[in-house]
Amino acid sequence: MNSNVIAIDIAKEVFQLCEVDKKGKIVMEKRLTRGKLLPFMHQHSPTLIVMEACGGANYWTREFKALGHEVKLIAPHYVKPFVKGNKNDKRDARAIAEAAQRPQMTFVQPKSVEQQDIQSLLRVREGYVAMRTKLINQLRGLLAEYGLVFSKQVSSMRKALPELYDPEAENGLSSQMKQLLSQQYTTLLLFDEHIDMCDLEIKRLATEQEACQRLQAIEGIGPVTALALVAQVGDASVFKNGRHFAAYLGLVPRQHSSGNKQQLLGISKRGDGHLRRLLVHGARSVLIRTPGKTDSRSRWVESIKERKGHNKAAVALANKNARIALALLKNDDVYRVAA
Numbered sequence: 353m354n355s356n357v358i359a360i361d362i363a364k365e366v367f368q369l370c371e372v373d374k375k376g377k378i379v380m381e382k383r384l385t386r387g388k389l390l391p392f393m394h395q396h397s398p399t400l401i402v403m404e405a406c407g408g409a410n411y412w413t414r415e416f417k418a419l420g421h422e423v424k425l426i427a428p429h430y431v432k433p434f435v436k437g438n439k440n441d442k443r444d445a446r447a448i449a450e451a452a453q454r455p456q457m458t459f460v461q462p463k464s465v466e467q468q469d470i471q472s473l474l475r476v477r478e479g480y481v482a483m484r485t486k487l488i489n490q491l492r493g494l495l496a497e498y499g500l501v502f503s504k505q506v507s508s509m510r511k512a513l514p515e516l517y518d519p520e521a522e523n524g525l526s527s528q529m530k531q532l533l534s535q536q537y538t539t540l541l542l543f544d545e546h547i548d549m550c551d552l553e554i555k556r557l558a559t560e561q562e563a564c565q566r567l568q569a570i571e572g573i574g575p576v577t578a579l580a581l582v583a584q585v586g587d588a589s590v591f592k593n594g595r596h597f598a599a600y601l602g603l604v605p606r607q608h609s610s611g612n613k614q615q616l617l618g619i620s621k622r623g624d625g626h627l628r629r630l631l632v633h634g635a636r637s638v639l640i641r642t643p644g645k646t647d648s649r650s651r652w653v654e655s656i657k658e659r660k661g662h663n664k665a666a667v668a669l670a671n672k673n674a675r676i677a678l679a680l681l682k683n684d685d686v687y688r689v690a691a
Contacts, residue, residue, distance in 0.1 A: 355399075357399070359448035359449035360402070361445040365385060366385060368441035369384065369392075383441070390415060398422070399422070402423075403423070405428065406428060410463045413462040414465075424452065425462055431447050431448050431451045473554065474576065481547060484544070491536060495516075555575050563578075563582050571638045585678065591678055597675065598671045598674045600622070601622070603674055635673065639657065639665060
């Protein structure tokens with residue numbers, strides 16, 4: 353295999369290439385359109401290709417590997433410090449090439465088609481939930497102007513809307529407003545239907561995958577979080593240990609230290625924000641049930657809650673669940689409840 357490295361700044365239609373030798377010297381710079389990229393790489397001898405882990409990177413990884421090339425992905429925030437001067441495509445490609453040759457550089461694991469399918473399903477569901485929440489909040493705000501106040505719960509609005517747009521109801525709403533509420537109620541039911549369909553598919557996939565079944569044994573991890581973990585982790589061996597995985601998800605403190613002064617801040621919030629939110633929300637559901645329990649896990653959570661507060665206890669439990677989940681995936685092990 354060619355010892356050179358080709359860095360590619362990918363986009364929708366135009367791609368900037370920068371090839372460097374093992375000493376870091378630029379030997380080729382080229383700008384190609386989308387249709388010419390694969391034919392060019394097909395004629396090029398097998399080599400290492402490096403790209404930023406951004407939109408389209410997983411697709412191009414599969415295409416380049418099919419041509420016999422080795423491919424690595426770098427997180428964009430690791431490339432940014434190497435950009436010299438004002439940002440443009442040529443300097444971005446050079447920065448990717450320079451970052452790739454650093455011996456301590458951390459690379460991102462590409463996603464398979466199956467992983468992308470699962471992530472797409474989870475993100476579509478998340479989008480439906482967000483749109484439903486936006487619709488409910490909008491309706492609550494509009495109805496408040498008519499002196500009608502409702503709680504944040506979806507069930508509350510779902511129950512109230514048919515009574516509000518009833519033509520016979522005497523609630524101070526005009527016929528035009530009632531017609532608008534009827535339309536919005538139909539939209540709300542449509543969102544409910546789409547979310548239910550996604551939930552059924554998620555439960556089916558979680559039931560079929562043995563790894564998801566083992567992950568769901570962990571308190572605070574349900575079908576959605578289990579599938580998200582499987583889709584995100586892929587090959588668990590790329591993570592050195594559970595601490596590395598927790599840091600990858602942004603569930604560890606940020607540091608701002610100098611000399612002998614160690615300063616820890618809030619969590620770093622790096623990595624996949626969707627999976628991190630799922631783990632934290634799952635931990636919050638566990639915290640509701642820990643008071644009064646005598647097992648070691650519950651006592652540990654309660655002690656953190658007393659010393660640090662509810663939110664930090666939830667993050668600590670999310671961190672622990674992430675580390676346990678990686679251990680189960682890495683060792684094909686089963687979860688054993690703490691005594």
